[in-house]
Amino acid sequence: MSKLEAIYPQAIEHTKQKVLQDMERYFEYSETLPSFEQYLADRGQYIGQIWINVWLNKVTNDVSKNEKKQFLSERDYEVQGVDRKLINKLFRDEMRTYQPFDTLTWVIENFKEHDEDWQTRFEQAKENFFIREQERLLEEEKAEFREEIEDEAAAIIEEQYTRVYLYIRQFTAKQLAADFESSTKFQSIDPVALEEKLVSEGSFDSFSYQTVADFFEELTGDIHKPPHEWGRSYFEYETYYYVYESLISDYLSELLPNKVLQELPKDLKERFNETFTKPLTAAFVKECMINVIYDVIGYYLEDIQEEYVADLLKLVDIPFDEEVHRKLLDQDLEERERKRAEELAELERKRSEEERIMRDIFGTEYDPSLNLRHIRYVLHIGDTNTGKTHHALERMKHAESGLYLAPLRLLALEVFDKLNAEGTPCNLKTGEEEKVVLGAGHISCTVEMFHEKEYYEVVVIDEAQMITDKDRGFSWYKAITKANAEEVHIIGSRNSKEMLLELLGDSDITINEYSRDTPLEVESKEFHIKHIKKGDALICFSRRRVLEMASRLQNDGHSVSMIYGSMPPETRKKQIHLFNEGKTKVIVATDAIGMGLNLPIRRIVFLENEKFDGTRRRLLNSQEVKQIAGRAGRKGIYDVGKVAFTNDIKKMKNLLLQEDRPVQTFAIAPTSSVFERFQRYYHDLDTFFALWEKFESPKGTKKASLSEERSLYRKIAGSEIEARLTLTDLYSFLHLPFSKNEQALVKQWEDTMYAIVQGRELPEPIVKEGSLEELELSYKAIGLHLLFLYRLGEPTEASYWERLREEISDKVQERLKTDIKKFVKKCKNCGKRLAWDHPFPTCDACYRARFKKYWHDEDEF
Template sequence: MDKFTSVYSKAISHTKQKIQEDISAYLGSRETAPSFKQYVSDRYDYTRQIWLNVWLNKASNEVPAREKKHYLRERGIAVKDVPRKTINQLFRNEIREHEPFDVVRWLKEKYEKRPEDWQIRYEEARAAFLAEEEEKQQQREQARIRHRIYEEAERLIEEKQEKLYLPFRHMMAKHLEEDLQTNIKFRQIDPTALEQPLVEAGRFQAEDYETVEAFFHELTGGIRRGEQWDFEYESYGAKYEELAADAVFDYMAKAFLDHLPSEVKESFQKVNEEELTKDHLQDMMGYLLSDLTWEFFEELEEENLQDLLRLAPLPFEEPLHEKIYKQDLRAREERIAEAIAAEQRKKEEEARLIEDIFGQAYQPPAERNVRYVLHIGETNTGKTHRALQRMKEAKSGLYLAPLRLLAFEVYERLNKEGIPCLLKTGEEEKETPGARHASCTVEMFHEKDEYEVVVIDEAQMIADKDRGFSWYKAITGARAQEVHIIASQNMKPMLVQLLGDSEYELIEYRRDVPLQVEPTPFRLPDAAKGDALVCFSRREVLETAAKLKRNRFAVSMIYGSMPPETRKRQMEQFVEGKTTVIVATDAIGMGLNLPIRRIVFLKNEKFDGTRRRWLTSQEVKQIAGRAGRKGIYPVGKVAFVSNIDKMAHLLEKEDEPVTTFAIAPTSAVFERFQRYSRHLALFFDLWERYKSPEGTKKASLDQERYLYELIEGSEIEARLPMTDLYGFLHLPFSTKEPGLTKQWISTMYAIVNNTPLPEPSVKTGTLEDLELSYKTIGLHLLFLYRLGKPTEAIYWERLRETLSEDIHKQLQSREAGTGKTCRRCRKTLPENFKYQICDSCHASRRKRKYVNKRF
């Protein structure tokens, strides 16, 4: 307990010191000396409290924890496993009454029998108190004088700021003249690399800069510390900020000193016992001068550079410079007004241009002599089947599909049933002799073609930001006696609004097969015949299929980048019972009618291109609706791996109505635009500025703009008509594949140079190679059909069919299910292997590198 004893002794010393300070304060504030007895009476409780506070604080802070616990244990208090905070509280409570220091006794011993000492303490304390009060009074007077000076300075700035600006303006003009005449202009090669030297770029030409601010962006050639304490090239703006501060602090302090009333200067000298100087003023008015510096500097930046340079040679005479400044100010205001007026005229012209080009392009036709039939309802309720039955009965018909696979499916079905039908998608055209029916992707819709019946499938896609306008065009522009529109329940208000006063029949569908959510989480070993397992990436499809194959399941696969022919083969195997389970992405949710017993969501979220998010209610319904098949499975089961209650709520949630649809440029829009310009850069800019009508949203045109920026200013743009160029920009392929983008560019150059189109690169090694080769041929076919070369397309269509068959075989093989092979030796890699080459290939590559380095 050595520390405890030491702290106790220090607490007594500290208490005595504090009481001596209290005596001085008590005595000094009184005009006559109070007696010692009076002090003890007045301060009895306070002096005892001083001891208690000092003792408790010192002991709590300075006695170690182990001594505190020892002290408490000696008093029978348990401290094992007691928190530190509680130990401290218990310790403070116990030591409150520990040998309290008798303050009054100590005071009496010191002063009660020595009245002469008490009197001396009073006289010393009183003298110190009076001296302190006198100093405080002087400080108050000094503060009053400083405040008065500050007020005078504020008044001077308020009344004469314009005149005070004149000498500053003249000084800066002289600096500018010197810099422009004598300094070298510098250019920075790489703005991100400070270590690279600047390059000299000749002399300054004053006429190159309209305003002083424009010149301030030039580099001086020096290096300075930036705001973040990193080094940067110095600009003239930074240099002149320092010049402005030096000038304002110097000459403004002199101006204030000259304008201050004499009595203020005299008061300052009397209180401070020294003469008021410029340095004093700079210290007192630092904030005021800093603010004034910024106001002057901002005014300087707006000045016309030529006006200032004309001012530089003149001597400073206030009346002359005031007259010139007012003239320059009026001229500047006129220039600004003219610039604002010109900008306003530009905006008005632009608004008129936008209205003329886009104005009425997205209003439904006023009169349509068409009968509409709306097939509205849930997934897998027979909507499409009923509409197609009506189309087959008609003398001519058109089916518009959201996917190439669905268009192909209807094309094959009609021809098998003896109804000649042609196929038209972006990548293929199949003619059938005598065909008066057609099956197309919705983008292939042509407003001039006439049919007895048109069927538009999956019309809820009208809300898609990139493809939605194709559905809008088909719905509002179809030339037919009957137009059948197939859509989800949440599309009904939007469709009714679009049809306006047109005649329509509404047929609503309900599921005959109910959906039932399983109450327990799904695990992969629970997979059974008739299951469709849904995930949201190609990689997850392949990995899941590989796991199932290892457990002796026969598996079909479906994912977005899979060729339609391969997808069809995979579906057929499932329908025919050759496979028992299907693993798919959400592509399964659109138009694919399969005998599915149970839909299993392996994930509850998906990456939508920008972020990972939860599935929406409509997405869950669209996918889950594929479960159950009338006559096969009387109940459609739905399972989730987690968050069952939340996902079940999304499945049961009432659909929010679709309230907007997408719009995109039309041929009529391009025709009107070409009256003004033939540059697509301007078109994209106007499209960005165009505010689409209420209830619509513009297509992003991200791909078109991206491709255009790659060839802007090239011979491709120069040689092609604008509408033709836009058609090529609009070709449906993925620019996320660098190889496809390069193929597009090289093909475009071949077109404008009238040379043979480059053949697509075809590789047949891995599944990835086959799928990419399929896409390259698809892009090649897009060009061939757009250029009117169907004969050449025949060979590539056959080759693509061969690739599709190879892809199907790879998917059927056990190895393909892993989804990952070594890119050098093609050896199968574990599904969780994070590298692109196997360990042996990596080791051999390192060995070769080492040998080459040595020899």
């Protein structure tokens, strides 16, 4: 039997029932018995329509899609690939004429000229209507009583809140005593991690808990589904909070209705009895005040959790007497308030003591209004590529001793090479390497290597605007304010000028301001790769994009140099040399190009206008655009520096031209004197990090986050490393400048630290030469090893690893030549080659397919 045949008689029966229901409603609203003819005149049109409505709804919902398609196909409809909605429409159209049931004829045959039955149906309908009306009126009266009883109940409970609480207090006390005596204590673990089995710890010790809330955190050993929002279900180990919530809820649900019934006004009870001819019961009162009970349970549960366990357990053996228990409650509350006052006083004492200690530790260490030595300061202020650093270095060259502080190891290396090549002997010191030149009175080093006790005739501090960097900025602050020299040259961007003047106060200051000799010109057309020319520098903001773009250009026949952050400085130097010598036509680089590198760049091309800053992807700011764009137009080579963008030219040009906001704050970090004062009170870094978090940075400053140091510290906290090292030594090792987001390097750091405290030889860094990534990681690993060797005073051993690192750098250079062709920009899903300027890791087809599936799944749901 087909589905249509099966449901057809059901539809007829349903239609008849709807006619009878309509007839009964018609009778209900008729004052006197209407004639059958009058009924047909009034309801005939509706009766004639009932069948089609019932039948169409029935077949639409009960007949499957396949049966509908089969039915239509048998009637020569094309159904393959046809939309579901169209199938339903065609099927419904066919069903309108499928074996129609003549409802009107059925009504006439069954009710016309059946006067007695017609009369009986009318009387029964009127009687049913009367009964329903009586029930409705009774329910309305009940509803009025419910509302009145609910209001009375709320008032009674509010008035007698404490009286009820006395009952709950003893009830909870007895339950606590029973649990302490017979329940099992389980080891406290993550209550959501159900895969971990609970471990029994025996019975409870009531003296272990001060308040009931403390005990409520214990696990019962059972698993339950807790109440939650958003309709999502999960299971966890049950705590006693949920057990007592349920017990107190059940107890109150029985106690409160009886108490309220006793206190309800006499006249309300009498009116209820008169209306319903039966007395008011606790069951009906409970039904009326269910919402009140639900609300008040939360208040009682909050109060009971504040109780001291010892106070409640004293109640167990005291028979319940309202007056006695009220006095005990008053005494306990008074004692609890006294203890709380003492605890608050102790907390306030500790807070005041902590504030005093923090003032002593941090005090005026970071006060910008400094009394600087009698030093002559020379500020070199201007845009990128204006000769600021050149003029400062020329002055340093003519001094008997000098110190150059660079933001990058590569720049320190560049100045080291430059000074020695120009006949000024200069040493190099970066933490990872030390190069000593006979008779040198000058040192080129990274800013972190600055030491305030060493004297130089001239100190040059480069890229001083870095003072705002939240993690490294303090190194510039320390160098600027604590340099021990006759003359300090500070090189910075225009927006750092006011901050530097504020730091230097009333010192002897000379300001040299520089402007570009070669103007910058923004091209009006959007850049395309086919527009590339010799002397172009293409800028993107990830190593991957640099390699992909370089690969594309090389495959198109262009010779390319590359610069990115994780590239070894020696390799970077070789890449720059190739570009400087004209052996490569273009250079592809990250924003690393914007920091002090002088290159014969004709045009800077921004392939991207956004960068990931470690937290989110954001638009470049004005200073970043200027810093990078300023590398275009080398004096003596190009008369104009050109800048191009791939999109949003107007917006990016405005960023390039807008006046920068002055630097408002500078970064601060812990100093040796801070640690010295800290150790008067504490001796562990965990406490130091906690105090640093609480310490409010003075106005005009911002604290270094110390997030990397804290992350490393968590790995060795409580270990023999912490036990055997002084606090300052341990912090200096935490502060070593290496890539702490590389897990292999973090593991190497940890292994080396254990070797140091155990007196063993330092473990050798792992060196792999399989891929470009492995070579770059090997370079970093050797760099970290060198940091330790120089810190421990092992220059002989360090020289071997410096040579090996240089070999690794050479191999990176060679590997770039051979591996670069592998870095073709492809869709990560299907492998399809993507356009050079495609902004996403997947192709459009894979993206659409993914979201088409997503929306399809949502529709199915």
